[in-house]
Amino acid sequence: MECKPRIEKEHKKEMMAVQDSMDVLSGKWKISIISSICYYNKRRFSDILSDIDGISNKMLSKELKELEINKLVKRTVLDTQPVTVQYELTAHGLTLKTLINNLVEWGIQHRKEIVGN
Amino acid sequence: MECKPRIEKEHKKEMMAVQDSMDVLSGKWKISIISSICYYNKRRFSDILSDIDGISNKMLSKELKELEINKLVKRTVLDTQPVTVQYELTAHGLTLKTLINNLVEWGIQHRKEIVGN
DNA sequence: CGGGATCCATACGGATACTG
DNA sequence: CAGTATCCGTATGGATCCCG
Numbered sequence: 001m002e003c004k005p006r007i008e009k010e011h012k013k014e015m016m017a018v019q020d021s022m023d024v025l026s027g028k029w030k031i032s033i034i035s036s037i038c039y040y041n042k043r044r045f046s047d048i049l050s051d052i053d054g055i056s057n058k059m060l061s062k063e064l065k066e067l068e069i070n071k072l073v074k075r076t077v078l079d080t081q082p083v084t085v086q087y088e089l090t091a092h093g094l095t096l097k098t099l100i101n102n103l104v105e106w107g108i109q110h111r112k113e114i115v116g117n
Numbered sequence: 118m119e120c121k122p123r124i125e126k127e128h129k130k131e132m133m134a135v136q137d138s139m140d141v142l143s144g145k146w147k148i149s150i151i152s153s154i155c156y157y158n159k160r161r162f163s164d165i166l167s168d169i170d171g172i173s174n175k176m177l178s179k180e181l182k183e184l185e186i187n188k189l190v191k192r193t194v195l196d197t198q199p200v201t202v203q204y205e206l207t208a209h210g211l212t213l214k215t216l217i218n219n220l221v222e223w224g225i226q227h228r229k230e231i232v233g234n
Numbered sequence: 235c236g237g238g239a240t241c242c243a244t245a246c247g248g249a250t251a252c253t254g
Numbered sequence: 255c256a257g258t259a260t261c262c263g264t265a266t267g268g269a270t271c272c273c274g
Contacts, residue, residue: 021220
């Protein structure tokens with residue numbers, strides 16, 4: 001397994017890039033939210049709220065806002081009565097799929113490693 | 118981009134696996150620590166402490182302990198005077214490299230997406 | 235319905251001092 | 255050197271109520 005980056009500066013840049021990714025994803029509910037929207041393609045606020053066990057509306061609202069700022073989800077207000085709001089992943093949000101799949105695979109391997117001690 | 122998993126149960130399992138991964142990695146300093154050890158192959162407590170800008174000994178101690186519990190790092194007490202402690206990645210810890218590389222690449226892409234608005 | 239505002243308990247995490 | 259213990263401010267996040 002190759003570990004050493006070429007030069008120190010390069011290494012620092014890589015660490016920053018990892019942090020950028022983690023900042024976006026490490027919120028307690030972020031990935032669950034993304035996954036929920038992704039699964040249904042389009043999803044309304046209250047639907048996501050019931051999809052995810054234990055989340056409060058305050059948290060959902062906050063996390064969705066951050067995801068929107070990071071251009072991972074798109075928010076659309078529908079002209080209904082009363083108002084409904086639809087969330088969907090952006091093209092950029094969809095690129096997370098690969099990363100999430102990696103996280104799934106590593107998580108499975110990790111569980112084997114820990115449980116099977 | 119394919120998004121819908123086959124069945125709901127499968128989906129829940131995937132979510133759990135992602136959470137397992139995130140729980141291990143999402144500590145504020147975890148990846149920096151792993152990266153530091155990985156970079157130098159073997160590394161002592163005080164060296165890691167000075168590698169990572171801003172971390173306190175309390176945090177380093179705590180995070181290292183968690184990494185050890187998760188079998189990502191191996192802790193070795195050396196019989197020196199005074200005592201020194203060496204940390205190195207386990208085989209399992211090394212499997213994180215791929216994941217971290219993915220995080221690096223996505224982070225770079227993400228930064229482009231956000232900055233270049 | 236989709237949030238925002240408020241209150242409040244708890245967890246997180248920094249600084250410092252101490253120990254084997 | 256490699257932590258541990260303590261103190262303490264701050265951030266996190268749940269519960270609840272309110273509003274357009």
